[in-house]
Amino acid sequence: MHSDSEPRRVTTRRRAGVPLALGAAVWLAGCAGLPQATGGRPTAAGAGTPMARAATAGTPAPSATTPAASAATAPSAAAPRSDPAPLRPFADVVRDAQRIDGFVPLWRRDERVWLEIAPERLNQPLLLSVNVASSVGERGLYAGQMGPVWLVEFRRVGNTLQLVARNTRFRADGDPALRRAVAQGFSESLIAYGAVASAAHPQRQSFLVDAAFLLSDLAGYATALERAFRIPYALDRGNSSFESVRADARVAVLHAKLHYATPRIPAPPASPAPGAVLPTPPSTTPDARSLFVGAVVSLMALPAQPMRPRAADPRVGHFTTTYSDFSRDLAADARVRLVNRWRLEKKDPAAPLSEPVQPIVFWIDRNVPPRYRGAVTDGVLEWNKAFERIGFRDAIVVRQQPDDAAFDTMDGAHASIRWLLGIDAGFARGPSHADPRTGEILDGDITITDAFGRGARRIFVEQVGGASSASGSDERLASLATQWQGAGASQACTYLLDAAADLHFALDLLEARGDVAPDGPEAEAFVRAVIKDVVTHEVGHVLGLTHNFRASSAVAHALLRDAAHTRAHGISASVMDYNPINLPLAGEPMAALVQGGLGAYDHWAIEYAYAPLSEADEQAALEAIAARGRDDPALAFGDDIDAAGLDPRVNRFDLGDDALAFVERRIALTHELWQRTQQRGWQPGDDPLRLRRTLLAGFRQLRELPALAAKHVGGMYAERDRPGDGRPAFRPVEPQRQRQALALLTDTLFRVDSFRFKPEFLASLPPDYAEFGAGRGGPVSIPQAVLQLQTSALDRLLDPGTAQRLLELPLYLPESERSTALSLHEVYATVQRAVWRELATGGEIDRLRRDLQREHLRRLQAALTRPLGLPSDALSLQRLLATELQRDLQRAVGRAAGLSVETRAHLADSLALLGEALRASFVRQQ
Template sequence: MKTNSQFFLGFLILTFLSLYAPSGFSKEVTYSGFIDFSYATETGKVQLKIDQLDKEFLYVNSLVSGVGSNDIGLDRGQLGHNRVVKFQRAGNKILLIQPNYDYRAVSDNPEEAKSVREAFAQSVLWGFKIEKEENGAFWVDATDFFIRDVHNVTGTLKNAKQGNYKLDGSRSAIYKEGTKSFPKNSEFEVILTFTGSPEGSWVRSVVPSPEAITVRQRHSFIELPDNDFELRPFDPRSGFFSISYQDYATPIDQPLTKRLPVRHRLKKKDPAASVSEAIEPLVYYLDRGAPEPIRSALMEGASWWNQAFEAAGYKNAFRVELLPEDADLLDVRYNVIQWVHRSTRGWSYGASVIDPRTGEIIKGHISLGSLRVRQDYLIAQGLLSPSEDGVHPTEEMKAMALARLRQLAAHEVGHTLGIAHNFAASVNNRASVMDYPHPLIELSENGSIDISNAYATGIGEWDKQVIKWGYSDFPEGSDKPTALEKIIQESLQKELRYLSDRDARPYGSAAANAHLWDNGQNAAQELQRLIKVREVALQKINPNSLSDGSPMATFEDILVPVYLMHRYQAEATAKVIGGIHYTYAVKGDGQEAVSFVTPHEQKQALDALLKTLTPQFLSVPNQVLNNIPPMPMGYSKTREHFGSHTGLTFDPIAAAESSVNHCLSLLLNGQRATRLIQHHAMDKTQPSLLDITNTLLDATIKMDDNNSNPDSYQSEIQRMVNERTLHYLLGLAANSSASSQAKAIALYQIENLENWLKNKKSKAPEWQAHNLLLAEKIKRFKLNPDAFADHQVEKIPDGSPIGMHCGF
């Protein structure tokens, strides 16, 4: 029988729960901040308190913990979409609505703005049932909204062909430790488990039980900035990223599309002063998970940007600090440099949280792959192979790897300042950290490899000009358009070139001065120089490069980047052939918009490329051939090794074949072939496709084989080169991206080659057999052009990122 005191105690408990636990009898934790909410520990439910309807804010999703595979592309700290949203009541629901800022009417006429809003669809992202209304505020259960795959993990896995997965609600929950609220942002973290049948090797390699993949995702509600951010019209010559929208209030004599550069908010305390401190400086915080000496290298490299802000008239406006111990990497209040681990080396990223209305950067978020430094160390290890005494120049190797990390940190920070790639900076003596730098490998006076100047130090001249244009704070009453144009003209007068991503790709792009991973003002001359450096490195490389106790088979790891040292400079050189010089010229700025590359430069380029097809260049030295056995138990070949036609053994012909395929795929590219035809038609001094293919065939298939040792190693390489040359010529004849005349020229050369082979008199049976193969290949092509590729192409081992790559 209960006593009166027991009844009274029960009454007090019930009263307390009814007052402080709106979700029933479960224990609750309440959070106050940008959006107030409660979390019920017994039910795992989150209730939002919505007390401001129709007020816009930023909604960002992100991936807190990743899968750990570069190929899958689901990394720790990966940012997702930025959306401007607002809560709106509709009967017994609260709708989360995303307005359409791609189409606007920037007008004082509200009806004009309304007409555009109603012309284009908006998106309702979620509907919340109102659980309780209290003092003008609405409480809604947001648990299902948060426990969902907003980051599209399932879609990413499917697109990567790793399996069909679905979210398992029974193994997913609110992650309380990552759920918090701050004055300007509220963070909601969930632990999500995706179940399915794994289909790919990538997911199996990184997930302990690949039928169940568990990650954490974050939903961030962020206060939008005020309206005081200064809008600046985008200039395609500036070097900045941009956002764009259609403004239907634009007068008919002006462009409908408006573009704004992506920038941080930065203002001087005294805009009239030539040098002034910033009202609020830009501070970047480094992940405490980065170890030494990497930590110091990253902080130093990222800090280089202060040099550019000083050149723009700021004092101490940019600095880098270690992330406070209690800080959250995904907290919008912190610009962060994050150290990310994956199972394989891969990309680094400079991403940002951006206000889609104005282009203002609210948060810079950088992800640096931790294995990249090891790749640079590996390159140095191969270049500085020790002599027979086995003494490793370890400090020099570390110095090169850390120098690359400094440049990488600066590069990725540059993206989060709003700056795009500049892939033409290498022709201006490494004028920008926003280029992709190949290590500058030199030969000293005594003929030894020198990597002391592998990577540039400090911010580049181009980078300073970009920061000036994007962040200069002009005094009141200044003619800002004129001042900004003056900065652009300064860059032009200094002949600082700027071309970005699309212009630099080795296939499709015609830009002769924009390349990935190149050096030098003249691509062909640099390739010729690099060929000499490579020859020295290959003659020097030996098993003493390996650490004690390493399997001899892993000598191939060191060989690959040295043997393929030329691959990116070959890409740059190939772009000169059929290439053009062009700029992002605007009317009236005095720049030459387009011009052909000179015939002399194109001949230089072809001569340099043909050197990479010679047996002398492609041969692997004996001290290498005699020291790479098959992989031992517990080790296996990866995509960063050469393929093989000989089973488990190291295949030097296949290694050479991968390099040859790379060169010929560049040289006989369908779009390049078409440009050669068109340029020659417009200017007879320009080399024609017929000229290029004649020179190629004379240097390969039509070389006199009767003066060579028919069963030698180099003759075997030559026969492989010949077969590959025909293979790619046949490919050009069937290439859908090539013009009809380009295909016609290829067919013409094939017909001539067939007749030449009929009359070819080779003495050695090895060469007779080879010529018979070529003739048979042509015959089969004529019977069925679509099936001419009867030989599997030996893929070149993975290279990029040689030390870095990034995305925005």
């Protein structure tokens, strides 16, 4: 738990600026961590890290016009030799330095920092974490991100201090012999090392180590920079320094300002090869060759008494600490999975409701805008309702960091919520660090991007994705959320990105209806409610809960229109789902728009992880808690992998127990917004880009709908029950539901009447002429936007995995029901008829339909000529239908004399391409 005290802290003097044009000797010394004779820099015998450890003797110096950069990017071949000279007395090394007492005492004199290592600190476990307090602000490299964490120990080898990461993934806790075998079979890792700087203290027997060995690329940020910009940045130690240090009884914290640089920006090739990855220098720094990253290095004491671990259960969604225990040689599975959770103990164990011994403290960082702090606080404290049900009063406490606070909330001793700015940032994250021995969460830092303001819509349509792209830029933003593989990369969360985009769509529609004034109190309250919802979601992650993308299906579709029910119970069974805004159709009553609080699943998941249980009763009690999910639909659980799987009830951003009805409603809402926008047009005082953004926001709403519907075709319901609990693990989606989904796609998305816009409306959508380059764009391409929706459906319906499931579904049905199953031939034939319906009538084929037909033909060609992963029966059916399509095209070409030249050319070209594919397929088969 976190103390609210403010420990001692010493702020360092920033060293005088060093010119970028450095001499070769100074540059080499700075980047290699060698002794320097300039500027009084501290000497470090080693700067070892997995990413930057070796000296770079023989490396040419940079030119006088480029920044100094470290070339140390590979592990060193050998540890540094200890200095044969006698070590200096302790007092001489730290003369005139200030001591900061704590878990690992620190000494500070001007720019120099030393660690004082007591004998009892050697060979004992502690937690090392590296978080990023400041960064570049683009391409996934943002401030406020938690970095890697290791269980480490100090080891002294001669006069070298090693910081060694223990291997916690493989253990043999119950068998001394196997413990030795594990140690021999799986290596540890050397994180960093430095030279011992002093003889032992006469009384304490402790010794000093120059902390400069921690001015290294501990977090592997050089690789992240190269991945983002395709430029080999390296750490420049000579221009890196400690800004401040502090220590208390629990943690020692060093705030490092790390300089990364490259001698030059590579010129792109004059004629780049197709698909070549080109260097793309950062756009946010004054000079692309040089940038600073603020790293917060924390050395944290582990709890003296390890928390009693709690076994995880796959029926409930928690992040876990997982390892293989080789002493469990008689168990079917050697892997052990422990629930990640904070330590909560009652002050009065006998009381039905008691305060905890130590609450979970969340600090709101001073960089959170004051206007949002109330909503953030409400989102955090919402979880106290779940803890009260299991006997804890005020289990969570919120504190505001003062503007003059002497600590950074990114250190290892403060769970925090911070605001994040970046030119392309559109996400929130809630990662945490846990004790690898027990799963006890010790730290968590939530970052929230400023994506709720009206101006933030530029993120979604101009500055990132390009104004001409009607599909938006969410895929890129989602990938940026995990660009740097630091801590919590597996906990990536794009809920804020989707929630903010959904908020903007909802505000546009409600304003167009006249229900909400753009700057009125209703709009402000709406924004705050969405912020609270996002914060509650991210705090759930820090408490140890994973996503639950099945929760929204627990609410009956009709109840979503019931204002009383939704305000009392929410619109979903969990805040850990990605819940869209519950917008009514035109003329319907207004129910609750957002989730508003915890759902039944959230209370259940907290109970499993945190309910006070005696050691003797814990196993039986946990089994009873988890078993309740079998009979209560509100406790159904499905995680990120399930959302990408075959159960149509597990989705991101759907509502209610009828996903197909949700798809139909969202299509209707989008068309309503487009219609109202075209009728209103642009009015004096409007943002010049308002109409363009509204059009693109509608296409973004439609983007996920094809996959939601197509997931039913070949879909199977999956249950997480234990075998013998009474329900099958897999059950095919009802045939009528599969056919309904297929018809929804082919009769809605494949028809183009819904995507007709007034010419004068399209002509009134200017780009942002104040932006230069890719952000400016040209006219919005309606054909491109429509085609992206259609190809999303095609890809899912024609996917080899869908084909495999459709061929196998009859095996899961009783003999009497197999004749009613949706067959693969029915799917292929329905899609082909819908795509090529003009061939039956001999009518004109417009531009949007020709594009769809070409995409279908490309997939048919690929299936015939490169059938990778396609089942044999599926290939045979594709060839049969391709032959039928060839005959239909031949007839259409023969009677196309009266059609436009574009249609005639399209038919002839399609026939030729299909003929080539069939001939190639025949030759391949021979």
